[in-house]
Amino acid sequence: xADLSTIFAGIKSPNPFWLASAPPTDKEYNVRRAFEAGWxxxxxxxxxxxxxxxxxxxxxxxxxxxxxxxRLLGLNNIELIxxxxxxxxxxxxxxxxxxxxxxxxxxxxxxxxxxxxxxxILHQIEDTEADGVELNFGCPHGMAERGMGSAVGxxxxxxxxxxxWVKQHSRMPCIVKLTPNIADIRKPAEAAKRxxxxxxxxxxxxxxxxxxxxDDFSPEPMIDGKGTxxxxxxxxxKPISLNMVAEIARNQETKDLPIxxxxxxxxxxxxxxxxxxxxxxVQVCTAAMTYGFKIVEEMIxxxxxxxxxxxxxxxxxxxxxxxxxVTDWQFLNLNYTTKAHIDQTACIGCGRCFAACExxxxxxxxxxxxxxxxxxxxxxxxxxxxxxxxxxxxxITMLELPIGTTDTRTNKKVAPYANWTEHPNNxxxxxAE
Amino acid sequence: MIVTNNSPMTPGxxxxxxxxxxxxxxxxxxxxxxxxxxxxxxxxxxxFCHDAPCITACPTDIDIPLFIxxxxxxxxxxxxxxxxxxxxxGGMCARVCPTEQLCxxxxxxxxxxxxxxxxxxxxxxxxxxxxxxxxxxxxxAVTTGKxxxxxxxxxxxxxxxHRLAMKGHDVVIYDAxxxxxxxxxxxxxxYKTTDDFAEREVEWLMKxxxxxxxxxxxxxxxxTLADLQNRHDAVFLGMGLxxxxxxGLAGEDLAGVRDAVDFISDLRQSANKxxxxxxxxxxxxxxxxTAIDAAVQAKLLGALNVTIVYRRSQADMSxxxxxxxxxxxxxxxxxxxxxxxxxxxxxxxNSVRFAYTVHGAKGLEHxxxxxxxxxxxxxKAIGQTLLGAPAELRLKNGKIETIGSGLxxxxxxxxxGDCTFGGDDLTVTAVAQGRDAAENIHSNLMA
Numbered sequence: 001x002a003d004l005s006t007i008f009a010g011i012k013s014p015n016p017f018w019l020a021s022a023p024p025t026d027k028e029y030n031v032r033r034a035f036e037a038g039w040x041x042x043x044x045x046x047x048x049x050x051x052x053x054x055x056x057x058x059x060x061x062x063x064x065x066x067x068x069x070x071r072l073l074g075l076n077n078i079e080l081i082x083x084x085x086x087x088x089x090x091x092x093x094x095x096x097x098x099x100x101x102x103x104x105x106x107x108x109x110x111x112x113x114x115x116x117x118x119x120x121i122l123h124q125i126e127d128t129e130a131d132g133v134e135l136n137f138g139c140p141h142g143m144a145e146r147g148m149g150s151a152v153g154x155x156x157x158x159x160x161x162x163x164x165w166v167k168q169h170s171r172m173p174c175i176v177k178l179t180p181n182i183a184d185i186r187k188p189a190e191a192a193k194r195x196x197x198x199x200x201x202x203x204x205x206x207x208x209x210x211x212x213x214x215d216d217f218s219p220e221p222m223i224d225g226k227g228t229x230x231x232x233x234x235x236x237x238k239p240i241s242l243n244m245v246a247e248i249a250r251n252q253e254t255k256d257l258p259i260x261x262x263x264x265x266x267x268x269x270x271x272x273x274x275x276x277x278x279x280x281x282v283q284v285c286t287a288a289m290t291y292g293f294k295i296v297e298e299m300i301x302x303x304x305x306x307x308x309x310x311x312x313x314x315x316x317x318x319x320x321x322x323x324x325x326v327t328d329w330q331f332l333n334l335n336y337t338t339k340a341h342i343d344q345t346a347c348i349g350c351g352r353c354f355a356a357c358e359x360x361x362x363x364x365x366x367x368x369x370x371x372x373x374x375x376x377x378x379x380x381x382x383x384x385x386x387x388x389x390x391x392x393x394x395x396i397t398m399l400e401l402p403i404g405t406t407d408t409r410t411n412k413k414v415a416p417y418a419n420w421t422e423h424p425n426n427x428x429x430x431x432a433e
Numbered sequence: 434m435i436v437t438n439n440s441p442m443t444p445g446x447x448x449x450x451x452x453x454x455x456x457x458x459x460x461x462x463x464x465x466x467x468x469x470x471x472x473x474x475x476x477x478x479x480x481f482c483h484d485a486p487c488i489t490a491c492p493t494d495i496d497i498p499l500f501i502x503x504x505x506x507x508x509x510x511x512x513x514x515x516x517x518x519x520x521x522x523g524g525m526c527a528r529v530c531p532t533e534q535l536c537x538x539x540x541x542x543x544x545x546x547x548x549x550x551x552x553x554x555x556x557x558x559x560x561x562x563x564x565x566x567x568x569x570x571x572x573x574a575v576t577t578g579k580x581x582x583x584x585x586x587x588x589x590x591x592x593x594x595h596r597l598a599m600k601g602h603d604v605v606i607y608d609a610x611x612x613x614x615x616x617x618x619x620x621x622x623x624y625k626t627t628d629d630f631a632e633r634e635v636e637w638l639m640k641x642x643x644x645x646x647x648x649x650x651x652x653x654x655x656x657t658l659a660d661l662q663n664r665h666d667a668v669f670l671g672m673g674l675x676x677x678x679x680x681g682l683a684g685e686d687l688a689g690v691r692d693a694v695d696f697i698s699d700l701r702q703s704a705n706k707x708x709x710x711x712x713x714x715x716x717x718x719x720x721x722x723t724a725i726d727a728a729v730q731a732k733l734l735g736a737l738n739v740t741i742v743y744r745r746s747q748a749d750m751s752x753x754x755x756x757x758x759x760x761x762x763x764x765x766x767x768x769x770x771x772x773x774x775x776x777x778x779x780x781x782x783n784s785v786r787f788a789y790t791v792h793g794a795k796g797l798e799h800x801x802x803x804x805x806x807x808x809x810x811x812x813k814a815i816g817q818t819l820l821g822a823p824a825e826l827r828l829k830n831g832k833i834e835t836i837g838s839g840l841x842x843x844x845x846x847x848x849x850g851d852c853t854f855g856g857d858d859l860t861v862t863a864v865a866q867g868r869d870a871a872e873n874i875h876s877n878l879m880a
Contacts, residue, residue: 069478267506291481298502301511346470392470 002307003314004300006040008281009173009199009258011131013040013104016271016315017299020201020262020283021046021108021134021177024293026082028092031105035096037293038300041104043175043201043283046081046136047089049111049121054080054142060221063210063230072290074236076208078221078228080142081110086124093128106175110136110148113158115165122170132173135166135197137188138204140181140231150204153179156191163195175260178202178244180237185244189254200248201260201283203241205231234286238264242277246326249278255323266295268302275315276322330420337407337414338382338398340364340375346395347373353386353396361385378408441713441737445781446689446810448710450735456706459733463624464528464554472558475551476505478542486539487552492865493520497536501555513563514570516556521595521868522588524564524634525617526861527557528625531722531753535861564633569640574601576643579878582607582661582668584652587615588860589671589850591638592867593874598643600875605665606644609651615673616851617860619698622726623706624733651821658823662845667874670826670833670841670848671867674817680718684776693717693727693814700730712810715739716785718773719814720750721858725757727812728765739765740806744772744790744797751858772799776811784808819852829854839870847874 004015018041019025019034026045034042048054056079065074082089097105107130111117125133137153144151152158159176166174176192178185180203189200207229209219219227241263248254261279265271266287274282287295303315312318342353342365349371357365364379365386375386387396401407401414420426437449451459467475479501487497495516503512516523530536532553540549563570579602583590586608594604612618617631639646650656652672661668677692679685689712703709711734717724720743731739741760743750747769750757761767771787778784785808788799819832827834827842832854839847849856849866856862 267502268508269506292483294483294499295481295502297496297499298506298508298511301503301515302506302508305508305511393473 002304002312004040004304004307006281006315008104008260009132009175011041011104011106011173012102013281014102015040015296015300016275016281016303017041017296018043018104018106018260018281018283019288020285021106021136022285022289023077023079024285024288027084027089028096031092031096032099034288034293035100035103038296039103039293041106041131041281043106043108043134044089044093044130046108046110046139047086047121047125048081049117050086050124053083053085056080056083057223059223063219063221064234065210065236072286073234074208074210074232075234075286075289076205076210076221076230076232078141078230081108081136081139090125090128093125093130097129097131104132105130106132106134108134108136108177110139110143113147113152113162118162118165119169122166122172126170130172132175132198133166133170134175134177134201135162136177136204137162138177138179138202140179140205140207141229150179150181153177153188153204154182156187159188159191160195163192163197167196173198175199175201177204177262179204180206180240180244185247186251186254189248189251189257193254193257197257199258199260199280200254201262202244202248203237203263205233206237206240208232233264234290235264235266235270238270242273245274245279246277246323249320249323250326266290268299268306271299272303272306272318273322275318276320277326278320278323280319332419333417334420334423335403335415335418337401339377339380339401340382340384340386340396341399342373342375342386342396343394344372346392348392348395349373350391352389352391356385356389380409439735441735444713444809446710446712448708450711451707453707456734460623460627460706462627464557466561467551467554467558472504472509472555475555476501479505479550480541482541486541487536487550490535490539491519492535492859492862493523493526493868494865495519495523495536495556497552497556500559501550501552504555504559509559509562510566510568510570512559516559517563517570519868520861520864521592521638522617522634522860522864523556524560524637525588525626525631526864527553527560528630529617529621530859530861531755533755534753564637569637571595571599571641573599573642576603577601577878579603579666580605580664581874581878582665584608584661584668584670585615585672585850585852586610586613586635586646586648587671587673587850588617588863589673589852589867589870590615590669591635592864593669593671593847593849593871594644594867595638595641596868596871597874598641600871602643602666602875602878604644605647607647607650607652607656607661609649609655609672609675611648613646613648615671619701620694620723621701622697622730623700624730653821653823658825658846666845666878668846669839669867669870669874670823670846670852671850671863672821673851674819676818676820677813678816678818680773680776680813680815682773682775684778684782687776687778688781689778689809690776690782690811690813693719693723693812694817696812697723697726697730700734706734709734711736712808713737714807715810715812716806716808717741717812717814718785719743719816720745720752721814721816722752722756724812724814725752725760725765727814729760729763731810731812732760732763732765736810738807741765741767742771742773742785742787742806743767743769746770771804772797774799774803776808777805782808782811785811817851822852838873839866840873845877 021043139149143149176197258280261274262283500512500515537549543549614631715731715736717728789802833848839849847870850863
């Protein structure tokens with residue numbers, strides 16, 4: 001059995017599965033049940049300053065999009081930080097941590113952008129025995145208009161400044177949570193590092209309108225005839241997050257900065273993908289909100305099985321394993337040649353590959369009178385669209401042409417590795433001559 | 434190849450009614466393992482319900498949503514472990530459980546669309562995947578030095594033995610038969626468990642270690658309860674029901690009249706199905722799974738007319754609706770509310786006379802409406818009884834009474850499965866009882 005335990009930014013947890021700061025971690029009742037269900041850690045729902053708590057809308061706060069069979073693919077929310085009094089949260093955090101010393105308990109924080117406010121809140125959480133803090137520089141709605149959340153996260157200088165305050169006024173490990181609502185994720189990560197952050201976590205939610213009510217002409221979720229953008233999360237945002245995690249993991253400036261991966265993680269496989277791209281652990285929210293705390297059981301058994309199958313004795317062997325293989329387009333091997341191949345025994349004859357290829361790609365699939373679909377290698381550019389639209393897994397696969405064989409589309413022999421930087425069509429190659 | 438002129442029309446009880454090649458088709462796996470693509474599509478339909486009704490409906494409390502999610506995420510071995518942790522005979526139960534009355538009946542998809550998640554076949558996909566890989570996912574705890582005797586190598590006994598072995602106890606299973614498996618080996622229709630699955634499952638289960646098997650040991654004959662109590666720290670009785678109910682009617686001893694359980698057992702143990710003799714006009718008396726299994730297989734062997742006659746209404750039949758439909762689909766005729774009066778014939782049976790029944794003040798009453806069915810073979814499937822229960826045990830309705838977790842009124846003696854009162858004659862229930870008794874035995878031995 002592989003060792004699933006992790007030490008992330010100095011914080012120990014029995015497995016890499018943490019619940020992200022969000023509604024599931026808003027109170028003691030939930031967090032205790034989450035720990036009982038097996039979650040390795042929890043980032044407590046964001047706390048604000050002492051005083052009257054924020055208020056939430058009293059109408060719907062979530063909107064969603066669905067795939068086939070009403071599978072929830074994307075969720076957006078307009079909920080704010082915790083709307084419960086600070087002292088109640090602090091008491092509860094202390095009480096939970098006392099009983100679950102082996103689990104990670106991190107407190108998410110969001111206070112106004114001045115040193116006194118940060119100093120004050122850090123002082124107040126000091127004796128909760130929490131393992132660390134996460135700075136919420138991510139939420140894109142409600143708090144951002146008040147100069148917090150993503151309003152900070154979108155300005156690297158602010159990130160650096162606040163992170164530095166936090167490191168000055170607290171000995172706790174500090175995780176900086178990043179917003180994806182920016183152009184280049186590397187900049188805020190670099191800023192966090194300069195400020196002394198022990199880790200970053202990403203992504204927070206993405207600005208979104210999930211749907212429009214076509215009778216009342218209002219974005220959903222609709223509050224008395226009006227809607228506002230919310231924060232988008234769930235399986236739909238995973239690819240965006242994977243890219244951002246990879247960008248930070250392979251960036252020279254930030255490559256040693258621990259990353260907590262967040263964004264649509266639903267199964268063990270999602271978690272393994274994030275970890276292979278450099279995430280030291282993962283945080284989950286939408287999956288728990290869709291299926292309940294119990295899903296962590298599948299994540300634990302699946303990751304454990306996978307590590308065993310790959311003869312990896314611990315998560316260390318997985319973390320960052322795919323990072324060296326994330327490269328820039330210009331370094332991809334332009335001589336690597338594959339052709340689509342349709343397994344006729346697996347084919348159910350739907351013709352989606354044909355429609356996709358014939359109408360929108362390279363006319364490289366033929367259809368016979370009796371609905372047999374065949375790839376024409378002379379036209380196939382190996383775009384992979386047929387693979388992606390085929391409803392049967394592994395029915396269409398890409399077969400690699402060995403070096404030295406002739407690609408009948410180009411009538412050229414497949415040559416060894418060569419990339420764009422050395423390609424004759426590249427103007428800059430010629431310029432260098 | 435044997436060439437005969439026999440056909441379904443041939444009168445009498447004869448073998449080789451069908452062309453030789455048809456038998457392999459008729460007795461092949463009726464619901465084979467799902468292909469990987471089928472399994473993914475089926476698994477995708479599970480909603481991962483909270484406190485899922487399917488788990489509540491499963492006598493062994495298998496975490497069904499979890500194992501289905503594990504299949505959906507490409508980890509069928511983990512799925513199998515989830516199943517087997519609760520039900521070590523999950524492979525057989527995937528084949529024989531009346532899922533349409535248990536987990537699948539309670540599936541919320543059944544309510545929503547009238548089409549439940551295919552839980553039984555997904556379970557088989559997972560357990561078959563694990564067993565094909567030759568893996569046994571459990572290991573024994575440190576040896577305790579305690580030994581337990583288990584009487585009966587059927588579902589209850591095997592489940593009990595495996596759990597006890599896991600806990601570190603040494604287990605000796607005593608069984609009267611020449612093969613282990615109990616009803617899994619001798620009592621289930623051939624097409625439900627092909628390729629010696631029951632035998633292979635026992636072999637696989639024994640890989641846990643610490644279990645030895647003594648076959649041909651009948652309780653009360655070859656070994657006594659007192660012997661077992663002297664030799665072992667605890668005894669579990671899971672010997673099933675060895676006796677068969679008789680009709681108590683004239684003509685019952687005519688040739689051509691036999692117990693359905695023997696017929697089913699002969700079929701299971703025969704490598705050559707074409708050599709099994711079957712009547713042209715077969716009458717099966719009873720309304721349970723045994724009646725259906727016998728009738729369906731009579732049809733598959735080439736009987737021309739097969740009729741099940743059951744004394745109560747269709748709603749009272751213990752055979753599931755799915756099983757009844759399966760039989761009807763093969764051409765088995767099912768007559769309800771009729772009871773046999775007399776088996777007729779000279780030397781061999783040739784017909785059975787029945788009376789229709791009604792529910793009267795004194796229970797089931799015969800009417801004056803009679804009818805006769807031609808029958809050159811009659812298979813009796815009207816229930817089994819407990820034989821050879823040790824005298825010191827307290828019985829209830831002819832079965833061993835237990836007082837929770839399989840404990841009997843005798844200290845150090847547990848029981849479970851069909852031989853105990855209160856079960857529902859299902860493999861899965863027997864497994865649950867064997868497992869739970871093992872847990873109770875363990876806590877007693879370690880106290």
